[in-house]
Amino acid sequence: MSETYKRIETKLVHAGEPRPRIEGAVEMPIFQSAMFEYEGEASYHDLKYIRLNSTPNQVAVGAKIAALENAEAGLVAASGMAAISTTLLTLLSAGDHLLAQSSLYGGTHDLLTHDFPKFGLSVDFIDADDDTSWKTKLRPNTKAIYVEVMTNPLIEVGDLEGVVRFAREHGLTSIIDNTFASPVNYLPIEAGFDLVLHSATKFLNGHSDIVGGTVAGRRETIERIRHKLNHLGGSMDPHAAFLLNRGLKTLALRMRYQNESTLKIAQFLEGHRAVARVNYAGLESHPRHTRARKLFKGYGGVLSFELRGSVEAAERFMSHTTLPIIAPSLGGVQTLLTRPATTSHAGLSREERMQLGIGDSLIRMSVGIEATDELIEDIEQALE
Numbered sequence: 540m541s542e543t544y545k546r547i548e549t550k551l552v553h554a555g556e557p558r559p560r561i562e563g564a565v566e567m568p569i570f571q572s573a574m575f576e577y578e579g580e581a582s583y584h585d586l587k588y589i590r591l592n593s594t595p596n597q598v599a600v601g602a603k604i605a606a607l608e609n610a611e612a613g614l615v616a617a618s619g620m621a622a623i624s625t626t627l628l629t630l631l632s633a634g635d636h637l638l639a640q641s642s643l644y645g646g647t648h649d650l651l652t653h654d655f656p657k658f659g660l661s662v663d664f665i666d667a668d669d670d671t672s673w674k675t676k677l678r679p680n681t682k683a684i685y686v687e688v689m690t691n692p693l694i695e696v697g698d699l700e701g702v703v704r705f706a707r708e709h710g711l712t713s714i715i716d717n718t719f720a721s722p723v724n725y726l727p728i729e730a731g732f733d734l735v736l737h738s739a740t741k742f743l744n745g746h747s748d749i750v751g752g753t754v755a756g757r758r759e760t761i762e763r764i765r766h767k768l769n770h771l772g773g774s775m776d777p778h779a780a781f782l783l784n785r786g787l788k789t790l791a792l793r794m795r796y797q798n799e800s801t802l803k804i805a806q807f808l809e810g811h812r813a814v815a816r817v818n819y820a821g822l823e824s825h826p827r828h829t830r831a832r833k834l835f836k837g838y839g840g841v842l843s844f845e846l847r848g849s850v851e852a853a854e855r856f857m858s859h860t861t862l863p864i865i866a867p868s869l870g871g872v873q874t875l876l877t878r879p880a881t882t883s884h885a886g887l888s889r890e891e892r893m894q895l896g897i898g899d900s901l902i903r904m905s906v907g908i909e910a911t912d913e914l915i916e917d918i919e920q921a922l923e
């Protein structure tokens with residue numbers, strides 16, 4: 540696929556779409572059939588059945604994902620967490636050890652700390668900015684290293700090039716959750732990562748109307764992950780796959796607009812007297828701005844900030860905005876506001892959150908595609 544279409548904008552529209560077009564339909568139809576007639580398939584995993592991730596909508600959007608990521612193969616799963624958990628359980632067996640970035644999405648962090656030990660898997664958390672922290676925690680049974688492209692909600696940017704180098708030197712599988720950047724802003728496979736994961740719930744679908752996940756990488760690894768997914772059952776429904784395929788078509792348009800709008804909002808917030816701190820990699824004040832500028836084509840649609848004052852000030856600000864919706868999640872067309880302490884990181888203890896630098900009054904904003912000046916006006920009146 541990636542050979543046929545050169546640029547991401549074209550791949551988003553055309554890659555993975557059936558040829559010849561089904562009944563001439565210009566949009567991939569929904570194949571809402573749990574099973575398909577037997578056609579002599581030799582292996583269980585090749586039978587056409589929705590749980591086996593082999594039906595037309597799943598296959599089409601998986602091929603589009605592979606093309607976007609410049610990967611050999613791609614697949615879709617029922618959620619970002621289904622993609623993450625299935626990938627890790629494919630790569631790791633009892634007795635294996637994982638190095639994982641300390642400030643991960645709360646659900647992933649929970650999986651590693653609460654569920655992994657029961658499967659005989661161990662994890663050490665690393666500072667993705669400091670290579671001595673990986674080097675000292677490497678063990679003979681370490682199999683993989685897991686990072687996020689930008690952390691949620693502090694928008695830290697780790698030494699991704701260093702992670703790739705380290706993984707190669709030590710024969711580890713390097714895995715990155717690229718949800719916050721999307722393939723429009725960063726292409727991890729080109730940067731040398733072995734596997735790239737997404738919560739497709741966010742920017743990839745972009746319309747806040749499904750949950751989904753994606754994985755892309757080498758064909759043989761993706762096939763192993765698909766077989767595990769077939770057993771664990773976290774398969775994407777055809778209707779969700781149809782919506783994801785539709786949402787993807789506008790990803791480049793949305794993402795670039797969100798990059799621009801978020802930078803303007805971050806600059807506005809940074810200049811406001813009521814704001815104590817803004818976390819956004821596009822700001823020159825961001826401690827890793829130079830690195831982010833080198834790695835990314837844009838800095839994404841999510842920022843976080845702290846007001847001068849307490850949790851009450853944060854709550855008051857949020858309730859005085861009129862355009863943003865106070866809701867968890869991110870990456871959709873609507874601007875969303877949340878306090879991570881009560882949503883994405885509620886699964887962590889307060890002590891764990893404090894260690895990660897996620898204060899109770901931190902506000903995260905996922906910037907949608909509304910007019911930037913209207914958003915800024917609304918933020919300004921709520922700050923006043």
Ligand code: PLP
Pocket residue numbers: 618619620621644646687691716718719737738739740750751752868883
């Ligand atoms: N990865 C990141 C960075 C996320 O923000 C999320 C969800 O918020 C996930 C993974 C999990 O995705 P899902 O909710 O689709 O399971």
